[in-house]
Amino acid sequence: MKLSVVICTHNRSELLLKTIESINAALIPDQVDLSILVIPNACRDDTLNKLTEYQRNRHLNKPLSLEFVEELAPGKSNALNKALEIIRDGWICFIDDDHRVDANYFPSVIAAIEKYPGTKLFCGKIIPDWTGKEPTWAHETGQFKITPYPVPYFDLGNKDLLLSEKNSIPGGGNLIVAREVFDKVGKFSVALGPKGHDLMGSEDSDFVLRALQAGETLRYTPDIIQYHYVNPEHFKLRFLIKKSFQRNRSITLIHRPDKIKVPLYLWTKLIQYLVGTLFSFNFNKSRFYLTRFAGVLGQIAGHIQSRPL
Structure with missing residues (x-):
């Protein structure tokens, strides 16, 4: 073989x-x-x-x-x-x-x-x-x-x-x-x-x-x-935010290769995660909400960006 x-x-x-x-x-x-x-x-x-x-x-x-x-x-x-x-x-x-x-x-x-x-x-x-x-x-x-x-x-x-x-x-x-x-x-x-x-x-x-x-x-x-x-560099906050944004953007582009209107629920999620980041008063929670916030931004970017074939 x-x-x-x-x-x-x-x-x-x-x-x-x-x-x-x-x-x-x-x-x-x-x-x-x-x-x-x-x-x-x-x-x-x-x-x-x-x-x-x-x-x-x-x-x-x-x-x-x-x-x-x-x-x-x-x-x-x-x-x-x-x-x-x-x-x-x-x-x-x-x-x-x-x-x-x-x-x-x-x-x-x-x-x-x-x-x-x-x-x-x-x-x-x-x-x-x-x-x-x-x-x-x-x-x-x-x-x-x-x-x-x-x-x-x-x-x-x-x-x-x-x-x-x-x-x-x-x-x-x-x-x-x-x-x-x-x-x-x-x-x-x-x-x-x-x-x-x-x-x-x-x-x-x-x-x-x-x-x-x-x-x-x-x-x-x-x-x-x-x-x-x-x-060890991958546990730094900057890396986590960048990865969350890029991976969510690319996954969205797989399923939605053409530009479409951003669904309302994504804007709602974005606000929820922003509020969580600002008012969690705990770094572990803030890290979580920041990465989720970046992920939703990535999804939004995937919706408004068309994917070349």
């Missing part, structure tokens, strides 16, 4: 190398033809040098073969689509450059594909790679839980699930797709997704939704696990 790992990266060489290291350390079933394709996207750091060094030293410790091809046009969707031009068959395992894979990641992928031969899309868990240095509020699960979460987190439990548009739609950080699906539903939307580290997203969710609407099936398999790097 042919598996191609695709990693798109932008100016994060240190994290990228840790991701590649985790792939090399994972168990590789004998029946798997596995390769790694890295797409450096408009990188200005030492990413290209580090990848060249990897190739030069590949004979040491017998690491997996690795190919890298630059995509100069900024934007993760451009990088993803570059990978699709290169990979023409088999299965693609999408792994973010700030993830590490579980030791049993590849055996779990193979087991899922063999168990569900009619399924062309799989996803699994994304778990924060906790260090113990994160603030206590990061583990808040109650009324004032921050959403979207500072660290990507996707866990639908410990049972296999058939997902639909009514379920939680996974991001692309732990997505496995048969290459033929892209020939059927098209590539990633270049109007969505991050450019650099601007926190836009939803290019992956948009693709998944189009695949589901085209009749493909998506299964959640809990044994397919990746761990997401926990960046």
Whole structure:
């Protein structure tokens, strides 16, 4: 079985190398033809040098073969689509450059594909790679839980699930797709997704939704696990506000690509969250209301902005 790992990266060489290291350390079933394709996207750091060094030293410790091809046009969707031009068959395992894979990641992928031969899309868990240095509020699960979460987190439990548009739609950080699906539903939307580290997203969710609407099936398999790097900077208020705005804007653009009138309920929510921010007199509550306020602003921006095709 042919598996191609695709990693798109932008100016994060240190994290990228840790991701590649985790792939090399994972168990590789004998029946798997596995390769790694890295797409450096408009990188200005030492990413290209580090990848060249990897190739030069590949004979040491017998690491997996690795190919890298630059995509100069900024934007993760451009990088993803570059990978699709290169990979023409088999299965693609999408792994973010700030993830590490579980030791049993590849055996779990193979087991899922063999168990569900009619399924062309799989996803699994994304778990924060906790260090113990994160603030206590990061583990808040109650009324004032921050959403979207500072660290990507996707866990639908410990049972296999058939997902639909009514379920939680996974991001692309732990997505496995048969290459033929892209020939059927098209590539990633270049109007969505991050450019650099601007926190836009939803290019992956948009693709998944189009695949589901085209009749493909998506299964959640809990044994397919990746761990997401926990960046201390992501717990700062400025980051939380920016992420909430950008992610809500991009999600709105998925469902409403054309300009429409902003619904009255969003203006009502905006006022409610502003009042909550001003009169909570508690920093945990203020943080919650500020991020919700930013999220509603993102939704409003998504309504008044048309999405280029």
